[in-house]
Amino acid sequence: MITETRDHKQIDSQYLNSNDFESLMRYFNGLSNETKRRFGPHLFDQQSVMDFYENGDQNRGFLAIDTKTNAIISYAIIKQGFQSRLQKYGLKLDNQTDCTFAPSVADMWQGIGVGIAMLHFIISEIQEIGINRIILWGGVQSNNVHAKNHYLKAGFKVLGYFEYHGQNEDMILELKV
Numbered sequence: 471m472i473t474e475t476r477d478h479k480q481i482d483s484q485y486l487n488s489n490d491f492e493s494l495m496r497y498f499n500g501l502s503n504e505t506k507r508r509f510g511p512h513l514f515d516q517q518s519v520m521d522f523y524e525n526g527d528q529n530r531g532f533l534a535i536d537t538k539t540n541a542i543i544s545y546a547i548i549k550q551g552f553q554s555r556l557q558k559y560g561l562k563l564d565n566q567t568d569c570t571f572a573p574s575v576a577d578m579w580q581g582i583g584v585g586i587a588m589l590h591f592i593i594s595e596i597q598e599i600g601i602n603r604i605i606l607w608g609g610v611q612s613n614n615v616h617a618k619n620h621y622l623k624a625g626f627k628v629l630g631y632f633e634y635h636g637q638n639e640d641m642i643l644e645l646k647v
């Protein structure tokens with residue numbers, strides 16, 4: 471799906487395919503340590519990424535591509551499956567209708583609407599397969615103000631808090647039918 475960033479660059483949101491793995495490695499290599507620290511659903515080497523998708527048929531990868539250079543500028547994961555810490559909220563979690571979500575945007579592309587464009591694309595795709603709630607995979611660090619604003623703006627609500635290298639917040643987005 472082609473959309474424009476706030477500064478009028480064209481990006482194409484799409485599914486990750488196995489032939490994207492090499493350019494995904496270039497994307498990871500270009501991420502700052504700070505972005506890597508905040509986004510860690512799997513290790514960043516090619517074998518770990520391949521294992522992640524080969525052994526987890528519940529894992530779906532999504533990309534945004536800069537249409538000018540064909541470089542990956544955003545990578546996000548949707549997983550149907552849950553972390554045990556979410557049980558404390560008393561949600562009735564269902565692999566068919568709930569998922570967890572981990573997004574990342576290349577440092578130079580953050581703050582211009584790429585994350586929101588990707589989220590809109592992902593929502594339209596996962597609604598097709600019956601998913602109606604998105605929960606943050608690893609929560610969000612309470613000091614990650616940018617990401618928190620991004621999620622709140624997208625309609626996520628805070629579920630609660632947990633400690634892991636400091637305070638983190640669990641958030642959930644109920645998708646409208």
Ligand SMILES: CC(C)(COP(=O)(O)OP(=O)(O)OC[C@H]1O[C@@H](n2cnc3c(N)ncnc32)[C@H](O)[C@@H]1OP(=O)(O)O)[C@@H](O)C(=O)NCCC(=O)NCCS
Nearest residue numbers: 508573574575580581582583584585586610616617619620
């Ligand atoms: C979190 C992340 C995925 C958001 O994507 P993004 O493309 O930067 O976000 P967007 O540009 O779509 O921002 C949407 C909203 O976020 C907020 N936001 C954007 N830039 C911000 C900034 N510099 N400071 C505070 N809030 C900001 C605003 O509310 C913005 O709304 P607006 O469009 O009305 O200004 C991305 O910044 C990222 O990869 N960060 C590093 C890794 C990370 O933190 N991942 C999430 C782990 S939980």
